[in-house]
Amino acid sequence: MSDPTISEWVYAAMDGDQDAFAEIVYAFQDAVYNLCYRMLNNRTEAEDAAQDAFLKAYNNLGRYDHNRSFKTWVMTIASNHCIDIIRKRRMTYVSIDEPIPATLSLASDDPQPEQVTEMNERSARIQELLDHLQEDYRAAVVLRYWYDYSYAEIAEVLDTTESAIKSRLFRARQTLAALITDRDAEPGEDRLSRLS
Amino acid sequence: MDRKNQLMQESLDGELSPEQQRELDTLLDGSKERDEYDKLQVLDDMLRTAPHERAPQRLALKIMGRIAESVKAQHMREMDQDLSEMAEAVINVAMTTVTVATLPLLVGASWMMLNAQAKPEVAEDVLAKVTALFILTIDVIQVMLEEAQAAYDPENPEVAMAILTMIPSTLLLLVKQVLGLDDEDDLDDSAE
Numbered sequence: 001m002s003d004p005t006i007s008e009w010v011y012a013a014m015d016g017d018q019d020a021f022a023e024i025v026y027a028f029q030d031a032v033y034n035l036c037y038r039m040l041n042n043r044t045e046a047e048d049a050a051q052d053a054f055l056k057a058y059n060n061l062g063r064y065d066h067n068r069s070f071k072t073w074v075m076t077i078a079s080n081h082c083i084d085i086i087r088k089r090r091m092t093y094v095s096i097d098e099p100i101p102a103t104l105s106l107a108s109d110d111p112q113p114e115q116v117t118e119m120n121e122r123s124a125r126i127q128e129l130l131d132h133l134q135e136d137y138r139a140a141v142v143l144r145y146w147y148d149y150s151y152a153e154i155a156e157v158l159d160t161t162e163s164a165i166k167s168r169l170f171r172a173r174q175t176l177a178a179l180i181t182d183r184d185a186e187p188g189e190d191r192l193s194r195l196s
Numbered sequence: 197m198d199r200k201n202q203l204m205q206e207s208l209d210g211e212l213s214p215e216q217q218r219e220l221d222t223l224l225d226g227s228k229e230r231d232e233y234d235k236l237q238v239l240d241d242m243l244r245t246a247p248h249e250r251a252p253q254r255l256a257l258k259i260m261g262r263i264a265e266s267v268k269a270q271h272m273r274e275m276d277q278d279l280s281e282m283a284e285a286v287i288n289v290a291m292t293t294v295t296v297a298t299l300p301l302l303v304g305a306s307w308m309m310l311n312a313q314a315k316p317e318v319a320e321d322v323l324a325k326v327t328a329l330f331i332l333t334i335d336v337i338q339v340m341l342e343e344a345q346a347a348y349d350p351e352n353p354e355v356a357m358a359i360l361t362m363i364p365s366t367l368l369l370l371v372k373q374v375l376g377l378d379d380e381d382d383l384d385d386s387a388e
Binding site (some may be wrong): 016018021022023026029030033034037038042043046047050051054055058059072119122123125126129141145146166169170174176177178180184186 | 201205208232234235238239240242243244245246247248249250251252255256258259260262263264266267317
């Protein structure tokens with residue numbers, strides 16, 4: 001069941017109140033964008049995908065089941081959209097490589113420069129690892145680690161069973177663990193001293 | 197999934213009891229999976245502490261802009277559909293009106309011409325009246341169609357339709373005027 005405030009916004013948006021939907025967008029834009037970015041590893045595409053996901057949500061508000069969490073519903077739309085994009089990418093052989101920008105938006109305010117450097121490096125490495133996963137495995141990992149979703153919630157978002165999700169996460173972790181190097185195991189300070 | 201793998205996964209999910217953790221440690225001691233478990237833990241730590249990307253500034257504004265455009269486009273599509281349905285109805289009314297208005301005139305004119313052949317002395321007069329009648333009919337239809345077109349308003353299309361529906365009665369009035377008939381007179385009487 002959705003938060004009562006979110007439910008009110010959803011009902012108002014269904015009646016055509018765009019301001020109410022704007023509140024929904026403000027509430028979930030970070031979550032949806034982060035999911036899209038982790039899935040697509042491209043900021044421009046992630047922004048477009050987040051826009052598309054919210055637009056789809058708005059156009060399909062009538063189909064939303066009010067017994068479900070609205071956030072889970074939006075995340076379902078976003079993850080399915082990203083999976084479609086990745087599949088189309090593969091079909092058209094478009095490169096998904098994108099250099100990680102020098103600065104990274106962080107949830108905490110005003111991080112120290114060395115923290116930014118470390119986080120950029122870590123974020124880039126994580127994206128590099130995620131790129132080795134198939135899109136549906138990647139979605140399961142992102143939902144598990146960035147959103148702390150249970151197996152049941154991930155199964156709901158990806159429209160599959162809990163056992164399938166357990167299996168996907170197991171294989172995804174094994175795949176990623178095989179790519180872990182000694183350098184990944186170093187504490188952050190060691191990596192920074194080697195960088196400077 | 198064997199017992200060792202199952203325990204490793206559950207350990208990463210934080211679901212192991214202390215006894216199960218000890219069981220896992222025992223199973224891993226001296227085994228080749230120890231290295232894999234260590235790497236899984238490094239990976240787990242990396243992912244758990246990965247930063248969240250915040251949405252770019254103005255993302256919400258862009259989304260709301262696209263939604264506003266989409267709603268506007270949808271509204272326009274619905275209006276276009278309504279308009280095309282209305283236009284179709286108006287054309288149908290106009291065509292029916294013109295047909296209704298001109299058919300009796302054609303029949304009447306033919307009847308007058310046939311009768312005039314029996315009396316050659318009035319043929320010239322009948323011919324002039326029939327010609328005038330048709331010119332007048334065409335003019336009336338043209339003027340009223342132009343008026344209907346000018347009066348057409350998507351918000352209020354009834355005005356244009358009302359003008360079109362006035363064509364038959366207007367024509368009848370003009371025919372009576374041309375033939376010099378009173379309102380009470382019948383067209384059949386004038387033909388005699």
